[in-house]
Amino acid sequence: MVREKSEPRFTGERWILHADMDAFYASIEQRDHPELRGKPVIVGAGSARGVVAAASYEARVFGVHSAMPGFRAKQLCPHAVFVPSNIEHYAAVSSEVHAVFERFTPEIEPIALDEAFLDVSASVGLYGGSPRELAVALKRQVLEATSLCVSVGVAPSKLVAKIACTLGKPNGLCVVQPSEVRALLDPLPVRRLWGVGPVLEQELVRRGFRTLADLANHDPDALVQKLGPRALELRALARGIDTRAVIADRAPKSIGEENTFETDVLERDVVANALGAHAENVARRLRRAGSRARTISLKAKLGRARGNKPGRTERDGEPNYPLLTRSRTIPNPTDDGLVLRDVVLALWDELALLEPVRLLGVSVSKLEPRETSQLDLFAPPKKDALGPTLDAITERFGKAAIRRGDRAPDKITHGRGRKPGEH
Numbered sequence: 318m319v320r321e322k323s324e325p326r327f328t329g330e331r332w333i334l335h336a337d338m339d340a341f342y343a344s345i346e347q348r349d350h351p352e353l354r355g356k357p358v359i360v361g362a363g364s365a366r367g368v369v370a371a372a373s374y375e376a377r378v379f380g381v382h383s384a385m386p387g388f389r390a391k392q393l394c395p396h397a398v399f400v401p402s403n404i405e406h407y408a409a410v411s412s413e414v415h416a417v418f419e420r421f422t423p424e425i426e427p428i429a430l431d432e433a434f435l436d437v438s439a440s441v442g443l444y445g446g447s448p449r450e451l452a453v454a455l456k457r458q459v460l461e462a463t464s465l466c467v468s469v470g471v472a473p474s475k476l477v478a479k480i481a482c483t484l485g486k487p488n489g490l491c492v493v494q495p496s497e498v499r500a501l502l503d504p505l506p507v508r509r510l511w512g513v514g515p516v517l518e519q520e521l522v523r524r525g526f527r528t529l530a531d532l533a534n535h536d537p538d539a540l541v542q543k544l545g546p547r548a549l550e551l552r553a554l555a556r557g558i559d560t561r562a563v564i565a566d567r568a569p570k571s572i573g574e575e576n577t578f579e580t581d582v583l584e585r586d587v588v589a590n591a592l593g594a595h596a597e598n599v600a601r602r603l604r605r606a607g608s609r610a611r612t613i614s615l616k617a618k619l620g621r622a623r624g625n626k627p628g629r630t631e632r633d634g635e636p637n638y639p640l641l642t643r644s645r646t647i648p649n650p651t652d653d654g655l656v657l658r659d660v661v662l663a664l665w666d667e668l669a670l671l672e673p674v675r676l677l678g679v680s681v682s683k684l685e686p687r688e689t690s691q692l693d694l695f696a697p698p699k700k701d702a703l704g705p706t707l708d709a710i711t712e713r714f715g716k717a718a719i720r721r722g723d724r725a726p727d728k729i730t731h732g733r734g735r736k737p738g739e740h
């Protein structure tokens with residue numbers, strides 16, 4: 318019998334810890350400014366257009382939560398103390414927390430400044446073999462190092478560890494044994510699954526799937542009939558089957574491709590071809606990295622030098638070619654080469670250059686793991702449905718094998734070393 322790739326294996330030997338600092342930014346402010354302790358503190362919504370970056374538990378009581386518009390937070394909790402956000406400081410505290418995590422395992426996947434997954438499978442033995450003892454030690458050491466509280470969920474998978482962590486908040490400590498996974502998941506609303514956003518939730522509920530048990534206990538064939546093939550992923554998750562690994566390597570912050578031309582170019586066709594090829598390569602690397610990008614950038618270096626680089630003479634041979642960059646942030650993160658191409662071409666057109674360029678580049682940033690993107694069970698087939706197919710062909714026959722009608726630019730200057738998303 319062929320074992321399906323996604324077929325679960327629950328050995329019970331795998332222990333994933335999800336750590337999430339409680340009201341991180343607000344707690345840091347309260348720690349650093351004792352006069353704020355015990356008061357509702359709202360970080361980052363000072364201006365009329367600001368958005369709440371974090372709210373202390375005292376503020377949450379009034380219904381304030383992060384990502385809420387500042388004016389709404391003010392309506393709900395007018396007596397709150399509004400504090401400007403100080404991300405550099407929070408990032409520094411985050412590093413201190415991370416340093417504590419490193420005492421427990423090198424397998425750490427940071428999710429945000431205040432959140433990480435740790436694969437502690439190999440280290441529970443050091444704590445008497447008990448994930449609970451390890452979690453207690455971790456919480457205590459974070460508190461000692463930073464005077465801040467971290468909530469912790471420990472479970473055989475990422476999905477369950479994260480849910481366990483949330484359930485325990487604040488100051489949570491929730492350990493889920495393999496035998497307890499189903500009992501924990503069954504009563505939860507479908508919304509708790511990764512990939513299920515408000516739209517999908519509505520659709521699922523409309524079709525009679527309210528709880529994870531509804532999905533988990535449904536006959537797989539009937540489920541595919543009702544919801545399509547991707548419903549099996551949801552069913553597996555609802556059964557607590559999640560084999561995703563903790564990815565210790567920090568995801569790349571950006572991915573880019575660029576080339577210098579043999580002769581400077583301005584013709585739109587040539588530019589479109591080059592940008593299209595770059596976009597496709599960037600998209601392929603995004604898919605390999607399991608990421609999607611929100612911000613797309615165009616880089617263009619003018620062909621005519623303006624003097625020399627600052628501090629350099631002509632003899633140093635470093636003429637100064639003006640570099641132009643334009644970026645756009647799109648509402649839905651993408652790994653689709655066509656979307657990337659459309660955006661950079663629009664940016665190129667907006668530049669409306671009158672003189673040729675020697676270099677063109679496409680890069681993406683604000684990367685998000687694909688898992689957190691909404692799963693679109695019901696959407697019509699997407700533009701990027703071709704992406705994975707292209708990847709498979711490219712992998713087999715090499716990059717020259719297929720292109721979406723875009724020729725590679727005539728000369729590509731390759732970067733050194735392995736790029737993120739390249740194997």
Ligand SMILES: [Mg+2]
Binds near residue numbers: 341431432
């Ligand atoms: Mg948090």
